[in-house]
Amino acid sequence: xxxxxxxxxxxMGYAARAERDVIDMVSGNxxxxxxxxxxxGLREYADLEPExxxxxxxxxxxxxxxEIAERRGVDVDRVIxxxxxxxxxxxxxxxxxxREAGTEFVLTDPVYPYYPGKAAMLGATARFVPTxxxxxLDPDAVRAAASEETAAIVANSPNNPTGxxxxxxxxxxxxxxxxxxxxxxxxxxxxxxFDLSGAFASALQFDxxxxxxxxxxxxxxxxxxFRVGYAVxxxxxxxxxxxxxxxxxxxxxxxxxxxxxxxxxxxxxxYYEANRELLTERVETFTDALDAAGADYSRPEGSxxxxxxxxxxxxxxxxxxxxxxxxxxxxxxxxxxxSSREDWLRFALVTPRVEEAAARLADYFE
Amino acid sequence: xxxxxxxxxxxMGYAARAERDVIDMVSGNxxxxxxxxxxxGLREYADLEPExxxxxxxxxxxxxxxEIAERRGVDVDRVIxxxxxxxxxxxxxxxxxxREAGTEFVLTDPVYPYYPGKAAMLGATARFVPTxxxxxLDPDAVRAAASEETAAIVANSPNNPTGxxxxxxxxxxxxxxxxxxxxxxxxxxxxxxFDLSGAFASALQFDxxxxxxxxxxxxxxxxxxFRVGYAVxxxxxxxxxxxxxxxxxxxxxxxxxxxxxxxxxxxxxxYYEANRELLTERVETFTDALDAAGADYSRPEGSxxxxxxxxxxxxxxxxxxxxxxxxxxxxxxxxxxxSSREDWLRFALVTPRVEEAAARLADYFE
Numbered sequence: 215x216x217x218x219x220x221x222x223x224x225x226m227g228y229a230a231r232a233e234r235d236v237i238d239m240v241s242g243n244x245x246x247x248x249x250x251x252x253x254x255g256l257r258e259y260a261d262l263e264p265e266x267x268x269x270x271x272x273x274x275x276x277x278x279x280x281e282i283a284e285r286r287g288v289d290v291d292r293v294i295x296x297x298x299x300x301x302x303x304x305x306x307x308x309x310x311x312x313r314e315a316g317t318e319f320v321l322t323d324p325v326y327p328y329y330p331g332k333a334a335m336l337g338a339t340a341r342f343v344p345t346x347x348x349x350x351l352d353p354d355a356v357r358a359a360a361s362e363e364t365a366a367i368v369a370n371s372p373n374n375p376t377g378x379x380x381x382x383x384x385x386x387x388x389x390x391x392x393x394x395x396x397x398x399x400x401x402x403x404x405x406x407x408f409d410l411s412g413a414f415a416s417a418l419q420f421d422x423x424x425x426x427x428x429x430x431x432x433x434x435x436x437x438x439x440f441r442v443g444y445a446v447x448x449x450x451x452x453x454x455x456x457x458x459x460x461x462x463x464x465x466x467x468x469x470x471x472x473x474x475x476x477x478x479x480x481x482x483x484x485y486y487e488a489n490r491e492l493l494t495e496r497v498e499t500f501t502d503a504l505d506a507a508g509a510d511y512s513r514p515e516g517s518x519x520x521x522x523x524x525x526x527x528x529x530x531x532x533x534x535x536x537x538x539x540x541x542x543x544x545x546x547x548x549x550x551x552x553s554s555r556e557d558w559l560r561f562a563l564v565t566p567r568v569e570e571a572a573a574r575l576a577d578y579f580e
Numbered sequence: 581x582x583x584x585x586x587x588x589x590x591x592m593g594y595a596a597r598a599e600r601d602v603i604d605m606v607s608g609n610x611x612x613x614x615x616x617x618x619x620x621g622l623r624e625y626a627d628l629e630p631e632x633x634x635x636x637x638x639x640x641x642x643x644x645x646x647e648i649a650e651r652r653g654v655d656v657d658r659v660i661x662x663x664x665x666x667x668x669x670x671x672x673x674x675x676x677x678x679r680e681a682g683t684e685f686v687l688t689d690p691v692y693p694y695y696p697g698k699a700a701m702l703g704a705t706a707r708f709v710p711t712x713x714x715x716x717l718d719p720d721a722v723r724a725a726a727s728e729e730t731a732a733i734v735a736n737s738p739n740n741p742t743g744x745x746x747x748x749x750x751x752x753x754x755x756x757x758x759x760x761x762x763x764x765x766x767x768x769x770x771x772x773x774f775d776l777s778g779a780f781a782s783a784l785q786f787d788x789x790x791x792x793x794x795x796x797x798x799x800x801x802x803x804x805x806f807r808v809g810y811a812v813x814x815x816x817x818x819x820x821x822x823x824x825x826x827x828x829x830x831x832x833x834x835x836x837x838x839x840x841x842x843x844x845x846x847x848x849x850x851y852y853e854a855n856r857e858l859l860t861e862r863v864e865t866f867t868d869a870l871d872a873a874g875a876d877y878s879r880p881e882g883s884x885x886x887x888x889x890x891x892x893x894x895x896x897x898x899x900x901x902x903x904x905x906x907x908x909x910x911x912x913x914x915x916x917x918x919s920s921r922e923d924w925l926r927f928a929l930v931t932p933r934v935e936e937a938a939a940r941l942a943d944y945f946e
Contacts, residue, residue: 223638243634253626256835260622268609268804272589297663300830331827438634439834461697464666467833468805469622 221327221531221550228535229544237571239561240544242374242518244436246492248477249485252435255476259469270468272460274444278475286418286427288446294456295444295466299404300328301459302428302445303368307332309426309447309455310366310398320359320367322351324375324521324551326402329368338365344554348512349376349521353387357394364397372405372414375521375551375560377514382415389417392424398451399425404443407434407486410494411515423448431474433518434486440470493518496563503572507579521548521558524579529558541578543571587693587897587916594901595910603937605927606910608740608884610802612858614843615851618801621842625835636834638826640810644841652784652793654812660822661810661832665770666694667825668794668811669734673698675792675813675821676732676764686725686733688717690741690887690917692768695734704731710920714878715742715887719753723760730763738771738780741887741917741926743880748781755783758790764817765791770809773800773852776860777881789814797840799884800852806836859884862929869938873945887914887924890945895924907944909937 222241229236259266273279274295283290296302307329311317319333323342333340341364343355356367369388371380380388385401392399401417406429417425430443447455497513500520504511510523527533529548537559538544548558565571588607595602625632639645640661649656662668673695677683685699689708699706707730709721722733735754737746746754751767758765767783772795783791796809813821863879866886870877876889893899895914903925904910914924931937 241635243631245630247630248633256622256626260619260626264611264613264802265609267614267802267806269607270805297829297833301828304828328827328830331823335824335827436630436633439636439831440633441829441831441833457697458701461694461701462667462670462828463663463807464694465805465807467663467807467836469835469839470833473835 221547224531225534225544225546229538232538234539234542236538236542236544237565237567237574238544239563239565239571240546241564242433242562243438243564244433245564245566246436246489248436249481251480252437252473252477255473256469258476259472267468269465270471272465273456274466275468275471275475278471278478281475281478282444286446288418289449292446292449292452293444294447294452294459295442295471296459297443297463297466298432298441299402299428299430299443301463302430302443303328303400303402304332305455305458306398306400306426306428306445307366307368308336308458309451310400311336311338312454313365313398315396316363316365318361318363318365320356320364322369323554324548326370326374327550342552345376345378349373349378351378351380351384353384353391356388357391360391360395360397362395364395366398366400367392368400368402370402372409372516374405374517375519375546377512377517377519377521379409379411379414379515381413385415385417386420389420389422389425393422397424400428401425402428404428404430404433405517408490408493408518409516410490410497414516418446423450426451431478435474435477435481437474440474441467442470442474493563496568499569500561500563500572503576506576509579518562518564520561520563521555522561523558527579529556534559537578541574543574587913590897591900591910591912595904598904600905600908602904602908602910603931603933603940604910605929605931605937606912607930608799608928609804609930610799611930611932612802612855614802615847617846618803618839618843621839622835624842625838633834635831636837638831639822640832641834641837641841644837644844647841647844648810652812654784655815658812658815658818659810660813660818660825661808661837662825663809663829663832664798664807665768665794665796665809667829668796668809669694669766669768670698671821671824672764672766672792672794672811673732673734674702674824675817676766677702677704678820679731679764681762682729682731684727684729684731686722686730688735689920690914692736692740693916708918711742711744715739715744717744717746717750719750719757722754723757726757726761726763728761730761732764732766733758734766734768736768738775738882740771740883741885741912743878743883743885743887745775745777745780745881747779751781751783752786755786755788755791759788763790766794767791768794770794770796770799771883774856774859774884775882776856776863780882784812789816792817797844801840801843802855803840806840807833808836808840859929862934865935866927866929866938869942872942875945884928884930886927886929887921888927889924893945895922900925903944907940909940
C-alpha cells in the first residue's frame with residue numbers, strides 16, 4: 215500500500231531552506247498563547263506522585279470525559295478521548311467501515327488531505343463532491359453522490375481549507391442523507407471555536423445514531439502538539455471504537471490530558487473570544503491586500519484559512535515555491551486539496567506577520 | 581469486527597470494588613519514581629514559547645530520534661517515535677502485512693494479549709507456538725510453525741507474562757527464520773532495562789532487513805502514561821510506517837517527548853540499576869513465599885512478572901476473583917494469556933507491598 219505524504223512537509227521544508235526571510239502561512243499551527251491554566255496544569259502535574267504518571271484509563275481521564283460530556287450535552291459513555299482530532303477521525307472512519315454497510319467515503323473537493331489518506335489506508339474508496347467557490351456545500355450534490363456503497367460522509371465545518379461554515383440546514387441534511395443510506399456522518403468540528411460567522415451548527419444537535427462528531431483542543435487552546443481530542447459516538451458504535459483505540463494507542467498521553475482538563479475548567483470565555491477577534495482582524499487585513507492585488511477570494515466565515523486565486527498564477531507546487539523565493543510568503547498549493555482548486559493558493563492566518571505578508575503579496579501581484 | 585476487551589480492565593475493576601484491602605498485582609504500571617530529570621523537563625516545557633506547544637515533527641523530535649539512534653547504533657532515519665510501544669507494535673505488525681508476503685502472525689503461547697488483538701484488528705490470523713513452563717521458546721517450534729503464509733513472528737524478550745529472557749542464540753534463530761520465510765521478526769524489547777539475567781540480546785545486533793525492533797520509555801522511566809516509544813525499521817520499510825503513523829496519530833505528544841528527551845540525556849545509569857535491584861529483591865521475596873505455599877513457578881529472568889500455579893486452583897477469572905475476596909491479592913488469570921497457562925496466575929511485582937502479598941498468598945494456600 216502506498217500513501218501520499220502530505221505536501222505540507224515538502225512546502226515547509228522548502229520555506230525553511232529559503233535564503234530570504236519567508237512568512238510561514240503553510241501550517242495550521244496557532245501562533246498565539248495557550249491558556250495560562252494549561253501551563254499551570256503542566257506545572258502541577260510535574261510534581262504529582264508516580265502513580266499519576268501511569269496509564270490513564272484507555273478512553274481518557276474520566277473527569278475530562280465528564281467535562282466534555284456536560285458541555286456537549288451527551289452521555290459520558292459516548293465520549294472517547296483521542297490522540298487529537300487525527301485519531302478521532304481515524305477511529306470514526308474505521309468504525310463506519312466496520313459496520314459493513316458500504317466501502318466508500320463521500321468527501322468534499324477541496325478536501326482536507328488527511329481524509330483521503332485515511333480512506334486509502336483503510337482500504338476504502340473516496341468519492342468527491344465539489345463545493346462552490348466560496349466553499350458552500352450543496353446537500354443535493356451530496357445526496358446524488360451517496361448510495362448504498364456509502365460507509366460515511368466526512369464533513370468539516372468550519373472548513374479547512376475553504377473557511378466555509380455550513381449553515382444548520384446543510385448539517386441537518388447531511389445527517390438525513392447519512393440516515394437514508396444507512397451511512398455515518400463524520401462531522402469534524404475541530405475549528406468550532408473559530409466560527410467567525412455566528413452561524414456554526416454542530417451535528418450533535420440532531421442527536422442521530424448515524425453521526426460521529428470529532429473535535430480536539432489543538433486549535434481552541436493553541437496546542438496542536440499536545441494531541442488531545444475526542445469523538446462522540448452513537449451508543450451502539452462506541453464499544454468497538456474504544457477497542458480499536460486501545461489496540462492502536464493503549465491510552466492517551468496523561469500529562470497532556472491533565473493540563474487540558476485544568477485549562478478546560480479554568481479558562482474564561484474571554485480567552486476564546488480574544489482569539490476570534492484576533493483572527494477577524496487578520497482576515498480584514500489580509501483580504502484588503504487581496505483586493506489590492508486583484509485576487510479572487512472568499513472571505514472566511516471560520517477556521518484559519520483564506521483561499522485566493524491570482525490571475526495567471528495557478529496554485530501549483532512550482533508557483534508556491536516561486537512565491538516563497540520571490541515574494542517571501544509561503545502558502546499551500548491548491549492542488550494539495552483536490553482537483554477543483556488547482557488554480558488557488560491557501561494561506562493560513564496563524565502568523566503575527568499577516569499584515570507584512572499581505573503587503574508582500576499586494577506588491578508582488580499588483 | 582469484534583475485539584476482545586483485555587481482561588485487565590475487568591480484573592482491575594473487580595479489585596477496586598472489593599470491600600477489603602487488596603494488593604494490586606494486575607497491571608504492569610511501575611510504582612517507583614520516574615527520573616528527576618523527567619519532572620524537570622516538564623517544568624521547563626511549561627514555560628516555553630507557544631511555538632513549542634505545536635506539532636512536533638510527525639516522526640518525533642529530531643533530537644530524541646538522534647539520542648535513540650546513537651544509543652542503538654542505527655541510522656536516525658530508521659527511527660520513528662511512536663505513541664508508546666503499543667503504537668510501535670501496531671505499526672510494525674501493519675507494516676509486515678502491507679508487504680503482502682503472508683497474512684499470518686506467529687505468536688507465542690502464553691502471549692501478551694494485545695498481539696492477537698492487533699492481529700484480529702488488522703484482519704490477519706494468529707498461529708501460536710507454546711513455550712516451555714519456564715517461558716523458554718524453542719526456535720525449532722517456531723520454524724515448524726512458520727511458512728510462506730507468515731507475515732511476521734512477534735517475540736517479546738524479556739517476556740510478559742513469563743519473565744523469560746531469550747538467549748542470543750534464540751534471537752539469532754528467530755531472525756533467521758524470518759529471513760528464510762520472507763517474513764518480519766517484530767522484536768518487542770520494552771522490558772530491556774529489566775533484564776535481571778544479564779543475558780538479554782537485542783534483535784538489532786543482527787542487523788537484518790527482516791527485523792523491526794519496538795521499545796518504549798514507559799517501563800524504563802516508570803511513565804506508562806506518557807506514551808513515548810519507538811520503532812527501528814529496516815531502511816526499506818520505514819517510509820510506509822511513517823505514513824501510517826501520520827495518518828493515524830499525525831504526530832506524538834510534544835510535552836511527553838520533550839520530558840523524555842531531557843530524562844534520556846541526564847539520567848544516570850544508577851537510576852536504572854537501582855530499579856533492577858529493587859525488582860530482584862521483590863523476586864526473591866515473592867518466590868520465597870511461593871515456595872512456602874508449595875506453588876509451581878519459574879524465577880523470572882526479566883520483566884516484572886511471575887507466573888505461579890497453585891495445586892487445585894486453576895487460573896480462571898473466577899479463581900482470580902476469589903483470591904481478591906479471600907486473600908486480598910489481585911493477579912491476572914492465566915487464561916488471559918492463552919490456552920497453555922489456564923492453570924496459572926500472573927503476578928506483577930510493581931507494588932511496594934510485595935512482601936505483604938507474598939505472606940497473604942503463603943497463608944491462603946498453605
